[in-house]
Structure formats: structure tokens, C-alpha cells
Amino acid sequence: MNTAAERVAHLRLLGRLDDAEEQARSALAAEPTHPDVLCELSAVLLAKKRFDEALAAADAATGAAPEHERPHRLRGLALSAMGRHPEAVEAGYLAVSIEPEHPTVATAYAEILQRAGRLGDALNVARLVVTMAPHTADSHFLIADITSDMGDMVTARAAYTEALRLDPQHALAQHDLAVLDLRARRPGRALQGLMQAGALAPGQSTLLPNVAAVLWRLSWRLRICIWIATIVIMTASGRSAGQHTTVAQLLAIAALVVGGVLMWHSSRDLPPQTRPVLMAALRSDVPLAITYGALALCVLALVATAVTGFALFGAFIILVLVALALLAVVVGLFRRGRR
Amino acid sequence: MSDDALLSSLLSAVAAAPEDVPLRVHVAGLLAERDRLTEALQHCTHALAVEPGNPAALAMLQRLTTLLAPQPESPAATPPPDPSPTGFDWRQAEEQVADIATPDPADHLIPSPTIEDIERPKVRLSDVGGMENVKQRLEAAFLGPMRNPQLAKAFGKSLAGGLLLYGPPGCGKTFIARAVAGELGANFFNVGIADVLDIYTGASERNLAQIFEAARRAAPCVLFLDEVDALGQKRSHLTHSSSMRNTVNQLLSEMDSLGGGNDGVFVLGATNHPWDMDSALRRPGRFDRTLLVLPPDAPARAAILEYNLRERPTSSIDIGKLVAATEHYSGADLAHICETAAEQALAASMEAGQLRPLTTSDLVAALREVRPSTGPWFATARNVVTFGNTDGSYDELAAYLRKHRKL
Numbered sequence A: 001m002n003t004a005a006e007r008v009a010h011l012r013l014l015g016r017l018d019d020a021e022e023q024a025r026s027a028l029a030a031e032p033t034h035p036d037v038l039c040e041l042s043a044v045l046l047a048k049k050r051f052d053e054a055l056a057a058a059d060a061a062t063g064a065a066p067e068h069e070r071p072h073r074l075r076g077l078a079l080s081a082m083g084r085h086p087e088a089v090e091a092g093y094l095a096v097s098i099e100p101e102h103p104t105v106a107t108a109y110a111e112i113l114q115r116a117g118r119l120g121d122a123l124n125v126a127r128l129v130v131t132m133a134p135h136t137a138d139s140h141f142l143i144a145d146i147t148s149d150m151g152d153m154v155t156a157r158a159a160y161t162e163a164l165r166l167d168p169q170h171a172l173a174q175h176d177l178a179v180l181d182l183r184a185r186r187p188g189r190a191l192q193g194l195m196q197a198g199a200l201a202p203g204q205s206t207l208l209p210n211v212a213a214v215l216w217r218l219s220w221r222l223r224i225c226i227w228i229a230t231i232v233i234m235t236a237s238g239r240s241a242g243q244h245t246t247v248a249q250l251l252a253i254a255a256l257v258v259g260g261v262l263m264w265h266s267s268r269d270l271p272p273q274t275r276p277v278l279m280a281a282l283r284s285d286v287p288l289a290i291t292y293g294a295l296a297l298c299v300l301a302l303v304a305t306a307v308t309g310f311a312l313f314g315a316f317i318i319l320v321l322v323a324l325a326l327l328a329v330v331v332g333l334f335r336r337g338r339r
Numbered sequence B: 001m002s003d004d005a006l007l008s009s010l011l012s013a014v015a016a017a018p019e020d021v022p023l024r025v026h027v028a029g030l031l032a033e034r035d036r037l038t039e040a041l042q043h044c045t046h047a048l049a050v051e052p053g054n055p056a057a058l059a060m061l062q063r064l065t066t067l068l069a070p071q072p073e074s075p076a077a078t079p080p081p082d083p084s085p086t087g088f089d090w091r092q093a094e095e096q097v098a099d100i101a102t103p104d105p106a107d108h109l110i111p112s113p114t115i116e117d118i119e120r121p122k123v124r125l126s127d128v129g130g131m132e133n134v135k136q137r138l139e140a141a142f143l144g145p146m147r148n149p150q151l152a153k154a155f156g157k158s159l160a161g162g163l164l165l166y167g168p169p170g171c172g173k174t175f176i177a178r179a180v181a182g183e184l185g186a187n188f189f190n191v192g193i194a195d196v197l198d199i200y201t202g203a204s205e206r207n208l209a210q211i212f213e214a215a216r217r218a219a220p221c222v223l224f225l226d227e228v229d230a231l232g233q234k235r236s237h238l239t240h241s242s243s244m245r246n247t248v249n250q251l252l253s254e255m256d257s258l259g260g261g262n263d264g265v266f267v268l269g270a271t272n273h274p275w276d277m278d279s280a281l282r283r284p285g286r287f288d289r290t291l292l293v294l295p296p297d298a299p300a301r302a303a304i305l306e307y308n309l310r311e312r313p314t315s316s317i318d319i320g321k322l323v324a325a326t327e328h329y330s331g332a333d334l335a336h337i338c339e340t341a342a343e344q345a346l347a348a349s350m351e352a353g354q355l356r357p358l359t360t361s362d363l364v365a366a367l368r369e370v371r372p373s374t375g376p377w378f379a380t381a382r383n384v385v386t387f388g389n390t391d392g393s394y395d396e397l398a399a400y401l402r403k404h405r406k407l
């Protein structure tokens, strides 16, 4: 690689994408068909998500050095990002045929296949990558990413764990494992994983939205618990819901105690930094904040029952929970529509 | 009124008799009463440089440091300090360097730094508009101790380790570092991103060890590592590049070998992304002090606008109005606004066939086109403070974000 291309590569690794683009373009002004610099420019533009320009640079590089694998690989990645999957797969295949033993090349091909929806083929290529570079965290991360797309959560979890064993600082593996936990309905572990991922690489923009997703999931659990407690209390007190009944009082106290113990039990492993993170997530999502505010009111209503023995407070709780369910449906539809 | 007449006559007396310790302490007291703490501190440290251990001066220093220490709110309208001729105590510094062994002959094989690398900047802290908070922190954490190394030692304050300036892009970190060197009258050795790339690509036969060596030979000097995150990335990010990983290790050991500032080399660093730096670089003896440089405050914005308009034809510019409309804009953004407005006025002049000077409305129009570039930085900073402030190293940033409702 010549010095100009090397400088661009370093700037890209340092995350200085604007400087990298500028360097590449000025080097190309002197030597417009230098394949290494063209490839570097294409890689920078890919990182900047300017895919059609990245493709143009990769095309130029392919013209200048068709015998190298890298121009084809970059073409494939750009085409894949643009959704032109058949052409992307073709370019990726060309790259691996030129350089069949290189893990980076094979990784790119696997990613292209994955995005084209050919998950089985992608997994086969990823397995090859692991045999080429068994001690590299990224190889296992690739397997994990593909198998989690396939719904094979067991393999995915094992592969994420292996990636993290090889590189405990692998923020993406930590993050994606947390998302897996979230999908597997383990919100406590998901939250813990997100906190760790955040400590490793606080710049990731998906952190707070995912914490909010954990809170949504937790809110459903809370709702169900409160709902059950309320129904039980109201049924037990029957006709005398409007008066003091000892049974309502005792049941409400029991519900509060059990709920409190469960809360303490599931939150005791969370790091102290969790509270501000949760507050930030609530602030970033208004319907979520409203939901938790309303749930706090429900808990207050349970406390009122525990103090007075009036089961009628349950009517208020049911009203609030129904309104919250409506809110969740509306928000869910709206957000799905936007995506 | 008569009060300030007294002060200014005393200040000229000080200028006439710079070695008069009781006079300086008195003046420092008067300045402190007027909330001009930075200047007061300068006089005080100067007095102590003349007569280390003077009890009155020591008492005054103590009083000033307590006044300066927690700064919940920046003093409303502190006038910028006069460019008073305070400076680094060269006599003392040279004595400190005197007993360092002369380099052995092999050292002469090392290519010496080119002339452009070393300079003596003319800018002073008084050229930095506004930013009183930053200036006070610089004075207390860096300049003061450096003028009074013995005193600093007595207070258990080590000169080892560097000061790291961090903050959003284009907000004056590089500018302030140059002003610090100017303030000390020291040689200024600037290592920028281009030098870093030279190191990585082996383009100039120079590596980090040689840069530190050259700085030692130019001592006393300020070695400024601009964009230091490029040199000191988290090593875990660099699994693919062993040359970059080695450079981080080298930087760590070079900073350790500068222990105590005995070499007369003082390290300043600047970065937009302190969170991308290897955490080993933040340990004691390395970059253990940090200073947040935020977007320019109102007086700083006024200074930057005036500076950028000084050589352009203008007519009755309402600086106050522009300053009020440019909160959160960086220094570089403000320069860009002036540039854009000038382009438009030029176009209008060429169309009219005669010179039409820049007006406030040109600048207001340009301002609408240029958005503050600090937005993305603050978005990341918000995440960093929520997830990554476990050891309190970003408390200053957290306080700012909370105050401006960005958290």
C-alpha cells in the first residue's frame, strides 16, 4: 500500500472520516486511478453511509486492478447496503474466489449473503471464517449475528459468549447479547448487559432506545402483577368492596410485600449507575414516562387499599390499566408505521 | 470611582517595582475584592516566586484558592485580565534543567525537529475572549504551580503529569494551548494529527520517542499533543494495527519518564473524544487533570466575531444582537458565519458595481444557514455521561449538561 492510502486508512481507523475523505480525494487528484487509494476512498464512503459514491469509487478501483480482491469486496458491500443483493453476492463471490483463505474477505462475503437473506449459506461461510481465525472474537461474533437472525438463540448465545471470552471489551457483542436477552424475555440480564456495553463504548446510539425497550417489557410485567392482585382483591371482597374488609386489606398488604421483594431481588445485581440511565431512558420516551407515572398511581391505589381496606380503589386501577393498554397499542401502531 | 483610580495607580506601581512583595500582596487583595480572581492569583504567585514562603503571600494564596476552588457560577462580568507582564520563572526552570546530563554523542544522530515544529506563540490568555472559568482553572491547576514549583511541592502538588483539554470541536482548545505557552513564554512544540500519521506510516523517520527527546532538548517547553486520542486510542480498539498499539504503549512510558517536570517539559493534550482514549492515559502522572473547554460564552463570542470581522469592510455591526443569537455556536462556526456573510456581501457589491459593506442583517442571514456544529458532540457526550461516568471523571460535563437541560 502506498503512503497516501496508508494515511487514509489510519484516519479511517481513528474515526476521522472527513479528514480521511479529504486526504483520499487530494491523493486521487494527483493520481486518479490508484487502486489502493480508490479502495480506501470507497471504504471511507461506506463508513459515511454514502453508498452510491462508495460504489462508484469501488467500480473505478475494479477497473484499475481487476485482479485484486478488495475492489470486488467493496463493490459487494456497497451494492448490498443499497439493496442490490444479486449483484452484491456476485461481487462478493468474485472476491472470495480471488482470495479464498482470507478471513476478512470471507467475513464480507458472509455479511453480504446474510443481508441477501441467504442465512444458511452465510452460516456456512461464517463457519469457514472460524476455522481460518478461531481465536478472533469477530469470527464468533459473525456466527452469533447470523444465527440470531436465524432464530437459533442457543447457538447465538454461545457464540456471543465465546466472542466476549476472547475479547471482554467487545462492546458490540455485549450489546447484541443484551438485545438477545431482551428478546428472550430476560429484562434484568438485558439491562445489565446494556449497562456493560454502555461502559465499554458509550457512543453507541442504540443504547438508550434499547434501555427504553427493556423498560417497556418490564412495564408489561408490572401491569400483569397489578392486574392479578386487583382482580383477586376485588373478587375476595365481593359485594362489600365499598366498605372496609379485612380480607382486602390483608391481600393488598401481601401483594405489596411480594411485589417489593420481587423488585429488590431482580434489581440487586444492577450497578449503581443504573438509576441515572433509567431516568435518561424515561426522559427520552414520553409515553414510557407516562406509563410509569400511571403505574406509580396504581401502586398508590394498592397502598390505599392496604391502609383503608376499601377494595373499591381497584376500580380506579382497572381504569388506569385499560387506558395504558390503549396508549401502548396506539404508540405501537404509530412507531411501527414510522419504521 | 476613586477606588479604581487607586487600583490602577497601584497597578502601575507594581509594574514599576515588580519585586515589591508587600505591594503585590496588597494589590492582589484589592483585585480579589473586585472579583478579579485570576489577576489576583497571578500577582500572588508572582510575589511567591520572588519570596517563597512569605507568610502574607501564602495566606493570600490560600484565600484565593478557596475562592477559586468550586465555581458554581462564572462571575457575571469579569473584565479580561490586563496583559500584565507575568511569566514563567526561567531562572528557576533553568536551574532545574541544569543538572540534567548532556546528551551523549549518539543522540546527535537523531534528526532534529524542523524549525516549524518549535515556536514561541505570541498569543496570551488575554487574547482568549471570555471563558473566565477556563482561565481560572488553568491558572490554578497549571500556570500557578508552574511559576512556583517549590511552593507547589510544599502543597503536595506534583508537576508531573499533563493537563488534558477536552470539549466539542472548534471551541478553542488548540487556541488556548497556544495561549498557555505564550503566557509562560515557553517554547511550544506542537504535535498534530499530521505528525501522528507520519509516525504510523513511518513517513518521516520520526517516532514518538524522538519527539519527546526533541522536546527535552528544547526545554523548558510545552509539548502540545493536539488530538491526542489519535495517539492514545483504547488499545482494545486497535486489535488490527500493532503499530498503533505500540504507539500507545510508547506514549504511556514516555509520559512516565517525564516524572516531576524535572526535564522542563510540560505536556498539554487536547481531544474531542476523551472517551476513546486508553484509560491508562488518565492515570496519575499522565493526563490526570482534565479541563473542559465548552462552546464560547458571550464575551468569547463577541471577541471571536470582532476578530473575524476586523479586516472586512463593515458598517455599524450590532455585535450584541449577534452574540445573543449564537449560543451553542463554536468558534469555528462563528468564523464560518463571517465568511459566508462576507461572500454574500461581495456578491452583492459586484452586482451593484460598488462596495457595499457588511451589515448586521448579512450576518443574521448567514447565521440561519450555518447550524451549530456542536450538536452531534453533545449527543455523544450525553450518552457518555449517562453510561460512562462511573468514576466521576466527567462530572464537570455532567453539570454543564444538566444546567443546559441537555441531560
Ligand SMILES: Nc1ncnc2c1ncn2[C@@H]1O[C@H](COP(=O)(O)OP(=O)(O)OP(=O)(O)O)[C@@H](O)[C@H]1O
Pocket: B127, B128, B129, B130, B131, B168, B169, B170, B171, B172, B173, B174, B175, B176, B270, B271, B272, B296, B300, B303, B304, B330, B331, B332, B335
Ligand atoms: N475564546 C476565544 N477567543 C478568541 N478566539 C477563539 C476563542 N475560542 C475559539 N476561538 C477561535 O475559534 C477557532 C477554533 O478554535 P480551535 O481551532 O482552537 O478549536 P479546537 O477546539 O482546537 O477545535 P478542534 O477540536 O477542531 O481541533 C480558532 O480560530 C480560534 O481563534
Ligand SMILES: [Mg+2]
Pocket: B173, B174, B175, B226, B227, B270
Ligand atoms: Mg484543535
